[in-house]
Amino acid sequence: MKNAHLVKLFVNPVAGGGKCRKLYPEIVQGLHEAGIRCDVIVSRYPGHITEVSSELAARGCETVIACGGDGTVNEVINGIAGTETALGIVPAGTANDFAANMGISEDISVACRIIKQGRLKKIDLVRVNNDKFFAGTGCIGFDAEVAAFAARTRKKSLDPFLAHVLGGILKFFTYRPKTVELRFNEKRYFGKILLAAFGNTRSYARGILITPRAVPDDALLDICVVKPMPKQKILSTFPSAYKGAHINKKEIALYQTDAVWVQSVGPMELYGDGDFITTTPFRLKVMPKSLNVMAGCSVF
Secondary structure, three states: OOOHHHEEEEEOOOHHHHHHHHHHHHHHHHHHHOOOOOEEEEOOOOOHHHHHHHHHHHOOOOEEEEEEOHHHHHHHHHHHOOOOOEEEEEEOOOOOHHHHHOOOOOOHHHHHHHHHHOOEEEEEEEEEOOOEEEOOEEEEEHHHHHHHHHHHHHOOOOOHHHHHHHHHHHHHHHOOOEEEEEEEOOEEEEEEEOEEEEEOOOOEOOOEOOOOOOOOOOOOEEEEEEOOOOHHHHHHHHHHHHOOHHHHOOOEEEEEEOEEEEEEOOOOEEEEOOEEEEEOOEEEEEEEEEEEEEOOOOOO
């Protein structure tokens, strides 16, 4: 890594329900052992990391390291999108799906070595309307409502993983399919859905291969539409999604595009990389090769 003095480490102390705060001393030690010296910036409020990382990128900061989960990474991405500033990641959140898709281990020493090696990959980002980005997966419908439930309960100090489990159980019994319209490639999908996922990467929700054919640098967005199905079939289909085998079910429709317009009968929330982004209607557009990521050697 060149210009170590231009490296900044963003720490989100609440990531992973406090996991990041507990691991912080080990993370700093791992970076030092890898020969990486950096200034530490602790997140103080939602959006703080985006504000500071944007300022750093404008001043020519070479590398920013996100220490946290998918939400922390997303905050950094929204600050450095479209710049030459490189993103390093030390996973310390609940799911860490984006890091996993970049070949970055949750083993702190391994993650630090990847940053030290400085192997850059230019990947696409997904722009939401004209002002926000996500790099992994966005979703509406069932999964977004589970994420919303988990976000509300996290404020009550409930463990994040448990919050998602409880949300999944609750929504399994109470969720009602919503009617949506997707327009892309001069095509139109209109109908009720259980959920729709928009993937720049293959997995979300800690390893569910919802868009198993997605490649983060192919300038395409993979869409997985899950149509309504009986609860018994949902239960039998869910395990297959961890292997990407759900795409063989008749209730699953897959599409690829570089842009999509989404609207619904009644407002629906879009969650991207685990955090709320916007409500319908919205437009997603792939921005090719818009982010430099320090990735593991075994990915795409």
